[in-house]
Amino acid sequence: MQFVVMDLEWNNAYSKKANGYINEIIEIGAVKLDSDLENVDTFSCIIRSQIGKKLRGSVKRLTHLTNDDISSGVPFTKAFSVFRKWIGNEETVIFTWGDGDIRVLLENFKYLNGIKVIPFLDKYCDLQRVFQRLFNCSKGQQTGLLTAAQMLEIDPEMYIHHRALGDSMLTADILKKIMPEGELFPEVVDCGEEFYSKLLYKAKVIRNIDNPLVDKKRLCHVCETCGTACDQLTAWKFHCQFFRANFHCPECGLDYSVGVRFKKLFDQVEFRKIVSVIEPNVSAEEESE
Ligand SMILES: [Zn+2]
Structure with a gap:
């Protein structure tokens, strides 16, 4: 050889x-x-x-x-x-x-x-x-x-x-x-x-959340600070390649913006997740008072 x-x-x-x-x-x-x-x-x-x-x-x-x-x-x-x-x-x-x-x-x-x-x-x-x-x-x-x-x-x-x-x-x-x-x-x-x-083969991002290739187990979020299962605040919305939703941790009170992406490759589905903490919006709180 x-x-x-x-x-x-x-x-x-x-x-x-x-x-x-x-x-x-x-x-x-x-x-x-x-x-x-x-x-x-x-x-x-x-x-x-x-x-x-x-x-x-x-x-x-x-x-x-x-x-x-x-x-x-x-x-x-x-x-x-x-x-x-x-x-x-x-x-x-x-x-x-x-x-x-x-x-x-x-x-x-x-x-x-x-x-x-x-x-x-x-x-x-x-x-x-x-x-x-x-x-x-x-x-x-x-x-x-x-x-x-x-x-x-x-x-x-x-x-x-x-x-x-x-x-x-x-x-x-x-x-x-x-x-x-x-x-x-x-x-x-x-x-x-x-x-x-x-x-x-052209890889494709899945845009429909009901697609059977979307692993439903991935559609949740565990708090990165305390490990508690978070409550989902908003429905999943597809935007810029990702399904996005907000989550709330009942334990430590943090809010999260979560994005998940499912990409169909030739012989597998590639998964990516992006998470950011939503900073408490001070002005919004003031307004509600
Ligand atoms: Zn927490």
Whole structure:
């Protein structure tokens, strides 16, 4: 088994055909590692743009690529067929940092080649997910590559940042630090039908409180100060992604504003709760006197 750590750079380009913006891939960078996680080879290729002729200012600033670079690069189809040959026939796990690159790559294959799969992808792993699990990062927040490097005491200055090869080399060094010997991460997945359905699935916030996916047990509140079950003062109202209601603690007299969100993901419902104490409104009390 071998490992390929891949990073892509993209440019947000307007497409008349799609009647909207598409993230067009402009560079591939990758590092190949053997089963002992030793570097075997690197791959770097600038891709000739077909959708956007000009780089966005932010992309230019970040990557230092120029419009000349992307007009003289290798066409997408050719570049990825060379990349596929470079990967070779050995069983391979492909790693990226976050699944953004994989989503964009799939979108590019669909738009430019009319296919709904990534031809060279057999086993895939989102290393960011692995990292977030190992370091108990909060699920709602994505750990950036630089932050991860710093947490692992890797000096990011050693790499050319925001270029595909530099970022893939940094990601490969993160992999070396966190991969247990002779063991694959549980996050490594086979890229079959389920993988693509999951990737294309659009998470949706549930807006109707009567939806059977709303766990009714979550629709209560226990006082954070004294642990007493609170009384619900107002009905649940959907506003800005959350069902919101006010609660009152009979024990310590605190009022709470509680928000709960149920988000339907591919194979689970994600739950989030936000709570704040409602400060007693002095002027309102004065008025009632
Ligand atoms: Zn209380």
